[in-house]
Amino acid sequence: MSxxxxxxxxxxxxxxxxxxxxxxxPKQLLPLGGGDPLLVRTSRRLAGLIPPDRQMVVTGxxxxxxxxxxxxxxxxxxxxxxxQGRDTAACVGLSAVLAERIDPDAIVVxxxxxHVIEPEERFRGxxxxxxxxxxxxxxxxxxxxxxxxxxxxGFGYLxxxxxxxxxxxxxxxxxxxxxxxxxxxxxxxxxxxxxHLWNAGLFAFRPATLIDAYRTHLPHMLPGLQRIAAAWGxxxxxxxxxxxxxxxxxxxxxxxxxEKIEGALLMPLSLQWDDxxxxxxxxxxxxxxxxxxxxxxxVVALEATGNILAAPTGGVVAVRGIDDLVVVHTxxxxxxxxxxxxxxxxxxxxxxxxxxxxxxx
Amino acid sequence: MSxxxxxxxxxxxxxxxxxxxxxxxPKQLLPLGGGDPLLVRTSRRLAGLIPPDRQMVVTGxxxxxxxxxxxxxxxxxxxxxxxQGRDTAACVGLSAVLAERIDPDAIVVxxxxxHVIEPEERFRGxxxxxxxxxxxxxxxxxxxxxxxxxxxxGFGYLxxxxxxxxxxxxxxxxxxxxxxxxxxxxxxxxxxxxxHLWNAGLFAFRPATLIDAYRTHLPHMLPGLQRIAAAWGxxxxxxxxxxxxxxxxxxxxxxxxxEKIEGALLMPLSLQWDDxxxxxxxxxxxxxxxxxxxxxxxVVALEATGNILAAPTGGVVAVRGIDDLVVVHTxxxxxxxxxxxxxxxxxxxxxxxxxxxxxxx
Numbered sequence: 087m088s089x090x091x092x093x094x095x096x097x098x099x100x101x102x103x104x105x106x107x108x109x110x111x112p113k114q115l116l117p118l119g120g121g122d123p124l125l126v127r128t129s130r131r132l133a134g135l136i137p138p139d140r141q142m143v144v145t146g147x148x149x150x151x152x153x154x155x156x157x158x159x160x161x162x163x164x165x166x167x168x169x170q171g172r173d174t175a176a177c178v179g180l181s182a183v184l185a186e187r188i189d190p191d192a193i194v195v196x197x198x199x200x201h202v203i204e205p206e207e208r209f210r211g212x213x214x215x216x217x218x219x220x221x222x223x224x225x226x227x228x229x230x231x232x233x234x235x236x237x238x239x240g241f242g243y244l245x246x247x248x249x250x251x252x253x254x255x256x257x258x259x260x261x262x263x264x265x266x267x268x269x270x271x272x273x274x275x276x277x278x279x280x281x282h283l284w285n286a287g288l289f290a291f292r293p294a295t296l297i298d299a300y301r302t303h304l305p306h307m308l309p310g311l312q313r314i315a316a317a318w319g320x321x322x323x324x325x326x327x328x329x330x331x332x333x334x335x336x337x338x339x340x341x342x343x344x345e346k347i348e349g350a351l352l353m354p355l356s357l358q359w360d361d362x363x364x365x366x367x368x369x370x371x372x373x374x375x376x377x378x379x380x381x382x383x384x385v386v387a388l389e390a391t392g393n394i395l396a397a398p399t400g401g402v403v404a405v406r407g408i409d410d411l412v413v414v415h416t417x418x419x420x421x422x423x424x425x426x427x428x429x430x431x432x433x434x435x436x437x438x439x440x441x442x443x444x445x446x447x
Numbered sequence: 448m449s450x451x452x453x454x455x456x457x458x459x460x461x462x463x464x465x466x467x468x469x470x471x472x473p474k475q476l477l478p479l480g481g482g483d484p485l486l487v488r489t490s491r492r493l494a495g496l497i498p499p500d501r502q503m504v505v506t507g508x509x510x511x512x513x514x515x516x517x518x519x520x521x522x523x524x525x526x527x528x529x530x531q532g533r534d535t536a537a538c539v540g541l542s543a544v545l546a547e548r549i550d551p552d553a554i555v556v557x558x559x560x561x562h563v564i565e566p567e568e569r570f571r572g573x574x575x576x577x578x579x580x581x582x583x584x585x586x587x588x589x590x591x592x593x594x595x596x597x598x599x600x601g602f603g604y605l606x607x608x609x610x611x612x613x614x615x616x617x618x619x620x621x622x623x624x625x626x627x628x629x630x631x632x633x634x635x636x637x638x639x640x641x642x643h644l645w646n647a648g649l650f651a652f653r654p655a656t657l658i659d660a661y662r663t664h665l666p667h668m669l670p671g672l673q674r675i676a677a678a679w680g681x682x683x684x685x686x687x688x689x690x691x692x693x694x695x696x697x698x699x700x701x702x703x704x705x706e707k708i709e710g711a712l713l714m715p716l717s718l719q720w721d722d723x724x725x726x727x728x729x730x731x732x733x734x735x736x737x738x739x740x741x742x743x744x745x746v747v748a749l750e751a752t753g754n755i756l757a758a759p760t761g762g763v764v765a766v767r768g769i770d771d772l773v774v775v776h777t778x779x780x781x782x783x784x785x786x787x788x789x790x791x792x793x794x795x796x797x798x799x800x801x802x803x804x805x806x807x808x
Contacts (some may be wrong), residue, residue, distance in 0.1 A: 384804060384807075386804065388794055400779070401779040402779065403783075404466070404780065404799065404807075406788060407784055408783055408784065417762070418763065420764045422765075422766040422774050423766060423768055423769065424768045430768065434767055437765070438747055446765075
């Protein structure tokens, strides 16, 4: 079996956790819920199977120092900074060409760095099984799908095709189709039907296979990526990355590659998964107190129930007589919205921009 | 007519405006509502009648530098710092003995430094009339009472006694009695009856008269006060103040003196008066926007009505979908409570203390 190699995609700017997350301090670097940053938890979750020296992080160039400080066991040259965000096709393509240089026989698993997945042991079992599957199907790309537990409309779905023999006790299918984020009715239908999994952006591949897929579907991206890979480990890596990367097409890996390839594999993950997509997800990271308030940092809550109250970067949140709100304090901003207001933070960050208050973003 | 001399009492610690007001930055020094600090407005309100060099400020010792910076035209030696808070009898007694040294023939008007009074011209007219009254009644202390416009339960009341002839067009009474803060029924009764005014802590006196009253009712306080006054203007003033002041009895001027004296005068003030006692008073300092939100500092309010939203010391408050709340942001604290929750801030500051979070007070 080829050895696993992990790529942690940590390029998000994380406005959904405003005001805690900022352009300079995205969600994956925040100690959300009071523990280690999600990026650190993601790296540690892998470590029992894929040691830190077999991990790579692709993040924003401005976050390189922070990431290197958070993950001292990941070799510094495997923490790569995108000069600007070019969406996931550029990010995954970059990691494929770099992984090929580091270990051409590796099985690469690429995943977001800001999700919560439990139990970790089972997750690692699935990754190992995926490696076995890709050893048996070396020309395939494998996509992981999350078994849905509710008719979520916030994710795309993956439709299971032909059932293949289990691998190391894990089920395996052909991937039949990508399904765009559904409306509520369609989401319920898929949940009732079965055979549809959430697309959480986790997949596995041999570098050569993914590079072949780019050659077929995104051929114009390959020369630039290969020039970057050729410079890796040399002094000119940074300037060449800075020169080539911004010219790459800005498209998603799903749209640019995954939806177009034939013969992809789909491995269902039946475990607890959370993309921690908004403040309202904090209760899934931290238990509520007896009044139903979920708190992070120094908080005083009097006659208050069902709130999410966070001072994750210091300071204090003090409330009385409020229910079912989100209150977040940082040194230069306070957010208050309803807990069920899924659009609250997005609308607020857009309003800040519109009113010339970008300095608070 | 003796010349007026003003004493601005600025000793409060101002916890009611937490988190904007702090032990180190009390309400009277804050630019509440976006304008000048209330202390500055109080000084300026007097200036047309009592110039800054005839004003004295008694504040907390730790605030002396801040007050001198805010009021550069008040002679620095007339900005006196209490080494510790000893309630109003000590504060007013101190100002009486100091005023006697500065101008024994003065008519002193003593008042809180954190109230809003309008129209200012009419207020100055009342002060001038009070001086006339005290020239005619040199042995009296004059208390100002505010004509109530609602059955407030948050203030003590003054009961009007015998009607005396108007002075300079201003009505004048004997003061019949002090009435403690009433319950709602009693407050409504007094409002219906008439003849009851709010006690706003404004009064006027000749220094010798007040000192005589102390000699009668608080005789043990006088030697210490006189030792302080004797040192005023000399190098040993500060050490003597620091030595003597903390030994003074801690009692209120109302309880210790005013309620015990005979023949006090009562002058009704029929004007707009506000003690700006809590965040819920902010709408009386600043107009609401079309959604009924009163804002102070950088604020973004989306689908939100009737809120008081303040970032008075910098930063931004951003809210969506909330109504009738108070949200205050400072660098190290956020307060959220209901606008009609008169006890909110008090309960919160007590809870902070109880939980070892005094560093945020």
